[in-house]
């Protein structure tokens with residue numbers, strides 16, 4: 580009986596895996612079409628200085644609305660792209676678009692550092708640094724206006740190789756951040772050795788603030804760690820005013836989250852961020868035109 584149950588259970592799993600596999604293959608196929616038909620877009624989430632309230636950066640987040648599948652979230656398709664290797668083509672497109680946008684904002688007199696998420700597989704490509712340097716060169720963008728968001732797993736995979744790459748990027752002036760900090764392997768020795776500029780506190784720890792004491796302790800520890808290592812620290816997923824107030828009181832430098840804005844298309848980002856004076860000026864202009 581147990582044996583039969585086992586076999587049925589196996590068949591059930593097998594059917595599930597097949598369905599899952601077919602679903603992934605469909606998604607992978609649709610992604611390739613989406614890239615070819617220019618259906619991906621980048622949105623930008625403002626990052627703010629906690630003390631001054633000034634917008635100090637923008638995180639580029641990929642968006643995909645498919646005519647058949649509707650809006651597909653990166654949480655759904657990025658893992659599939661990572662598995663199939665298509666993330667390398669997507670990552671290339673994201674890097675190029677983000678650098679292009681950063682150059683546009685610089686040209687418009689609104690210099691804005693743009694952060695780009697980098698997948699492990701993308702970072703491990705032998706020519707990754709060359710790609711970054713080439714794209715910066717193409718758009719004549721200073722490295723300081725580009726930040727790469729890496730995950731902890733990238734750093735522990737081949738620490739010596741990673742250190743060499745990151746040092747080279749850092750010499751280009753490119754800023755380096757660790758995304759989702761606290762959720763991966765937390766070996767502290769690499770943090771000391773690596774030229775990291777910013778730690779991004781994962782949303783899961785921000786969520787419980789201000790009431791949850793464990794979350795509070797973890798966030799406080801990350802802030803202190805960053806301060807001790809002379810790194811900036813930014814909290815992600817800030818949704819409420821009490822969360823913001825507590826982060827400020829803890830000495831966190833910056834935040835991003837729905838409290839201020841979700842990721843916005845480039846135009847909405849500009850309208851949101853541009854100083855009110857020029858906004859009024861533009862309103863007056865359109866009045867004249869009308």
Ligand code: C2E
Nearest residue numbers: 640641652653654657673696697698816817818836837838
């Ligand atoms: P992430 O890099 O940690 O990005 C933060 C995610 O949290 C984004 O989700 C963002 O929209 C969301 N978020 C921001 N503020 C809030 C908030 O206050 N509350 C809540 N509930 N969520 C908030 P998104 O855009 O769906 O992206 C999910 C993940 O997909 C990203 O996590 C990143 O790992 C990956 N991803 C997105 N774009 C790219 C990309 O261009 N390349 C790569 N390799 N990965 C990407």
Ligand code: MG
Nearest residue numbers: 638696728758
């Ligand atoms: Mg990120």
Ligand code: MG
Nearest residue numbers: 758759779815
């Ligand atoms: Mg993150």
Ligand code: MG
Nearest residue numbers: 759781782815
């Ligand atoms: Mg996250």
